[in-house]
Amino acid sequence: xxxxxxxxxxxxxxxxxxxxxxxxxxxxxxxxxxxxxxxxxxxxxxxxxxxxxxxxxxxxxxxxxxxxxxxxxxxxxxxxxxxxxxxxxxxxxxxxxxxxxxxxxxxxxxxxxxxxxxxxxxxxxxxxxxxxxxxxxxxxx
Amino acid sequence: xxxxxxxxxxxxxxxxxxxxxxxxxxxxxxxxxxxxxxxxxxxxxxxxxxxxxxxxxxxxxxxxxxxxxxxxxxxxxxxxxxxxxxxxxxxxxxxxxxxxxxxxxxxxxxxxxxxxxxxxxxxxxxxxxxxxxxxxxxxxxxxxxxxxxxxxxxxxxxxxxxxxxxxxxxxxxxxxxxxxxxxxxxxxxxxxxxxxxx
Numbered sequence: 001x002x003x004x005x006x007x008x009x010x011x012x013x014x015x016x017x018x019x020x021x022x023x024x025x026x027x028x029x030x031x032x033x034x035x036x037x038x039x040x041x042x043x044x045x046x047x048x049x050x051x052x053x054x055x056x057x058x059x060x061x062x063x064x065x066x067x068x069x070x071x072x073x074x075x076x077x078x079x080x081x082x083x084x085x086x087x088x089x090x091x092x093x094x095x096x097x098x099x100x101x102x103x104x105x106x107x108x109x110x111x112x113x114x115x116x117x118x119x120x121x122x123x124x125x126x127x128x129x130x131x132x133x134x135x136x137x138x139x140x141x
Numbered sequence: 142x143x144x145x146x147x148x149x150x151x152x153x154x155x156x157x158x159x160x161x162x163x164x165x166x167x168x169x170x171x172x173x174x175x176x177x178x179x180x181x182x183x184x185x186x187x188x189x190x191x192x193x194x195x196x197x198x199x200x201x202x203x204x205x206x207x208x209x210x211x212x213x214x215x216x217x218x219x220x221x222x223x224x225x226x227x228x229x230x231x232x233x234x235x236x237x238x239x240x241x242x243x244x245x246x247x248x249x250x251x252x253x254x255x256x257x258x259x260x261x262x263x264x265x266x267x268x269x270x271x272x273x274x275x276x277x278x279x280x281x282x283x284x285x286x287x288x289x290x291x292x293x294x295x296x297x298x299x300x301x302x303x304x305x306x307x308x309x310x311x312x313x314x315x316x317x318x319x320x321x322x323x324x325x326x327x328x329x330x331x332x333x334x335x336x337x338x339x
Contacts, residue, residue, distance in 0.1 A: 051246040052185075052214070053159040053226040057152065083152055085226060087214050091183040119158035120246030129248060129330045132158055135219025136323045139177075141316040 040102040048108055048115055050086050050101045055116035057083040065112055073103050080104075080113050155222045160325055161244055163230040163269065164253035165261025169282040169312035170229035171213045173253065176318040178215025178227065185212060210236050212243070225322075230265070240268060249325040250277040253312065256290045259298050266299050276329040278306040280321045 058081045066074050075093050084092070090100045107113045119128045162170045174182045213229040228243050230236075244250065250269055254262040262279075269277040281295055290298070292307050301307060306328050310317040 051159065052228060052243060053157045053246070055155060055157050055224065059153065083155065085157060087185050087226065088183060091185040097185060114153055116153070117156050118246055119156060119248055124248045124329065124333065126330060126333050128158070129326055129333060131223055132219055132225060133323060133326045133330065135223060136319055136326065139217070139319055141319065
């Protein structure tokens with residue numbers, strides 16, 4: 001489990017002993033890149049294949065579930081109501097891709113979100129490619 | 142069937158596809174994405190650390206810097222139920238391991254080339270020729286409408302195989318960029334028909 005080891009190092013590397021109130025700016029700067037990894041419990045792998053373009057949506061928003069989630073997961077859950085890709089979720093919430101993948105995978109495990117198939121799931125078959133080509137030809141220039 | 146109609150109403154049948162836009166630093170990847178994307182190109186910080194290649198060598202308690210690498214991407218709605226995403230690869234070679242992640246599942250790739258700095262794209266061509274199964278094409282970006290070399294010269298300079306399509310474009314021009322995307326899909330389609338059984 002080298003992945004786990006890597007993340008433990010990442011999480012534990014910042015200077016310790018800096019209290020939240022003591023040097024807020026320093027803490028804030030560091031927390032931005034460290035805290036998300038702590039959130040995933042050091043996990044970097046997911047049970048579901050989540051490509052950067054994989055669309056995530058929320059079939060039925062459950063406010064009670066939303067309340068029960070950690071802030072980052074709640075933000076993802078809420079944002080995914082708009083049906084966004086993993087990359088868009090990462091970009092709009094400024095969460096690293098790997099963290100988004102792990103947290104989304106958790107939400108899938110709770111049946112909270114839906115993973116859309118990608119063209120890759122259809123092995124980029126000719127019918128899908130033809131529809132893509134057709135769509136490109138119809139784009140307004 | 143209320144349930145099934147609500148499924149399609151909420152767009153659960155929508156699928157997404159991806160094309161990778163590769164090439165060296167400053168060859169116009171972001172420009173191309175920008176010219177065709179329906180949203181302003183977004184930027185995501187991939188997660189990574191400087192030490193990811195040699196985790197075990199870290200000195201205990203040693204200082205470890207965490208680096209993020211930004212990548213641009215754009216989106217095109219092709220049909221109500223079909224979205225196409227474009228992802229620009231990070232230009233710097235030290236982020237190559239991210240290319241595998243980005244390339245996974247893509248229907249194809251474009252390597253953008255600037256003939257004034259053709260060496261910038263050697264690595265990308267090499268990657269798609271040898272380290273990837275993705276169908277790819279090479280598009281020569283004509284900056285300022287100038288075109289320093291003809292396409293045969295470019296093919297020679299890149300030592301590009303004859304079966305890799307080579308086209309020219311102006312990445313700033315929407316129609317031209319759409320043409321590039323069409324060329325990739327056409328190439329992928331041709332290859333998928335060749336490899337399809339029967």
